[in-house]
Amino acid sequence: xxxxxxxxxxxxxxxFWEKTKHFLELHMDIGKDISISILDIIIVIxxxxxxxxxxxxxxxxxxxxxxxxxxxxxxxVYGYFRWLIYLVIxxxxxxxxxxxxxxxxxxxxxxxxxIGLALQTLFQDIISGVFILIDQSVHVGDIIEIDxxxxxxxxxxxxxxxxxxxxxxxxxxxxxxxxxxxxxxxxQNGTTTRESVEVGVAYGSDVQLVKKLLLQAAxxxxxxLSSPEPTVIFTNFGESSLDFKLVFTLADSxxxxxxxxxxxxxxxxxxxxxxxTIPFPQRDIHIINKNx
Numbered sequence: 272x273x274x275x276x277x278x279x280x281x282x283x284x285x286x287f288w289e290k291t292k293h294f295l296e297l298h299m300d301i302g303k304d305i306s307i308s309i310l311d312i313i314i315v316i317x318x319x320x321x322x323x324x325x326x327x328x329x330x331x332x333x334x335x336x337x338x339x340x341x342x343x344x345x346x347x348v349y350g351y352f353r354w355l356i357y358l359v360i361x362x363x364x365x366x367x368x369x370x371x372x373x374x375x376x377x378x379x380x381x382x383x384x385x386i387g388l389a390l391q392t393l394f395q396d397i398i399s400g401v402f403i404l405i406d407q408s409v410h411v412g413d414i415i416e417i418d419x420x421x422x423x424x425x426x427x428x429x430x431x432x433x434x435x436x437x438x439x440x441x442x443x444x445x446x447x448x449x450x451x452x453x454x455x456x457x458x459q460n461g462t463t464t465r466e467s468v469e470v471g472v473a474y475g476s477d478v479q480l481v482k483k484l485l486l487q488a489a490x491x492x493x494x495x496l497s498s499p500e501p502t503v504i505f506t507n508f509g510e511s512s513l514d515f516k517l518v519f520t521l522a523d524s525x526x527x528x529x530x531x532x533x534x535x536x537x538x539x540x541x542x543x544x545x546x547x548t549i550p551f552p553q554r555d556i557h558i559i560n561k562n563x
Contacts, residue, residue: 318364319357326353392447396430399446403427408449409456414525416455417448423525437525457524463496464524468534471512473548478505478513481547485517488537494530496520511552 403409404427413424415434422434422442434442457464472481482503489501501519508514517534521527542549 315361315364318360322357322360326356392445393430395447395450396445399449400427400429403432403446403449408454408459413459414457416457417444418452420444421457421525437528463520463522464527466519466521466524466527466531468517468519468531468538469506469514470517470535470538471509471514471549472542473550474513476513476547480545481513481515484541484545484547485515485538488534488541489517489519491537492530492533494521494523495534496522512550 409415409424409427409432411424411427415422415424420436420442422436424432424434426433430446432444432446434444436442470485472478485503486501489495490497495501496519499520501517504516504518506514506516517538519534521530539549541547
């Protein structure tokens with residue numbers, strides 16, 4: 272009787288596994304060329320689950336050193352690329368279990384090409400935004416120059432960077448321009464910057480007096496920092512003038528045009544009071560009379 276009971280259990284167990292195997296091998300037809308089994312679906316779900324776990328680990332590693340504001344922006348980017356990765360993993364998994372993914376590509380090729388062309392620039396902007404967030408090359412408050420335009424960064428978004436120019440105009444910069452152009456960050460090394468004003472004086476002028484007057488003009492302006500000290504550079508012997516450059520330091524280079532203008536006014540006044548001439552270009556014209 273005991274042997275008979277074991278045989279019945281074995282038969283029952285064998286029957287269970289056969290039913291389970293038969294159930295897992297059931298196929299569902301999607302269209303004419305695509306067929307997938309219950310086992311394939313379970314494998315796909317497992318692959319998606321493992322991908323989710325790996326993506327979360329990678330996200331934590333990448334964002335652990337980012338500021339809270341940048342983490343929120345990066346999470347949005349992560350949301351976009353997560354679905355792209357899921358799609359790739361899904362297609363690879365389906366192909367590995369024997370599903371004809373060529374039919375899937377053939378059915379959606381035209382749609383994917385159209386979407387890809389339409390979103391090409393958008394993805395370039397988003398990828399550039401990710402690079403900005405990761406390498407921290409630009410921060411809110413930085414003064415940047417790109418493609419000949421200067422502005423103070425007010426907001427960094429995934430697709431664009433918003434900056435305000437000196438004349439209070441909003442400058443919207445697509446992030447992909449950071450990949451295509453040289454970016455000058457005026458304030459990455461600090462808020463102070465070295466600026467200069469150039470001026471020419473007539474030949475025969477007292478160059479030591481010119482240097483003294485230029486330094487005097489810089490020392491009287493409240494926006495010019497005393498450290499490092501302003502300096503004067505004798506730059507060149509020009510065609511019509513002796514050329515000098517007054518170099519000084521400002522705490523806010525974004526509004527540098529205003530103290531530069533004040534310095535030019537002061538330099539002109541000091542030169543006029545001390546009989547230092549600022550020359551203008553002169554040319555000698557020789558007229559040839561061919562009638563003689």
